Amino acid sequence: MNKKNLRFVVALHIEAKSIISLYNLKKYKIRKKNFELYQNLGLNIWLVISGVGNINASEATKYLYQRSPINKKNIWINLGMAGSNNYNLGETFNIKKVTYKTKSYYTSTLVNNIISPGEIISVDKVEKEFSKQNVLYEMEAYGFIKEVEKFCDREQICIIKLISDNKKNAPTNFIKNTKFYINYNLENIEKLIDAHVKIASNINENNNSNLYLIQRKFNLTFSYRIILNDLVLNYQKIYPKNLLEKIIDESKDIKELINTLKNKIKIYTLRV
Structure with missing residues (x-):
């Protein structure tokens, strides 16, 4: 069985449900429960439910790094919903740039053709104005990426966001719509992840x-x-x-x- 070597950081259980099912992840039972963890040891896939917000995402990312096996080929993935001024509900984006206040972070430049590239403005509270067009607003990507940059290369960072609401449409029926949007786009999400896995397979375990x-x-x-x-x-x-x-x-x-x-x-x- 070929290992996937995936590490997911997801804010809400409803956002993680399709991934848990796709990779047959099982709940990881520990005595001290800081964050909810799921795993498939055979595929080396781990997932943490972080809760909402950049602080939670940051802490959950560190927690997952400490709890799961360290592997040079691990792909770190942040999957979740986002808002936008002008993008359509359910649109899916492969995030290339994350901006938080005056700071900017970047992900892989090698995988660009499966899901449309996009940019994020990460915020600390729910965005309602959506003042800028052609960007996504969300609350976890900054906390995630500022941690993973400390222990892996950009080419091993993948952020996937789907539009849950926009200027014209409030996030009504969030649970139902989130499940539908992720399931509808799951095939392309899996293809994008597999493209990252293929690239990571070229990493030489022998140190130069x-x-x-x-x-x-x-x-x-x-x-x-x-x-x-x-x-x-x-x-x-x-x-x-x-x-x-x-x-x-x-x-x-x-x-x-x-x-x-x-x-x-x-x-x-x-x-x-």
């Missing part, structure tokens, strides 16, 4: 120690890490380690570093 030097200087995305892992391994086969450290130190940005390594490897290949 020299990547730490690069990570320390540059904030690497998953895609850059994959590129640099191969380049560094090839470079080390033909040049001394101290030369690599010098190149890293002298590089002004990640693109300059990549180009320098490619050119050095190319020059050596031409000589041979």
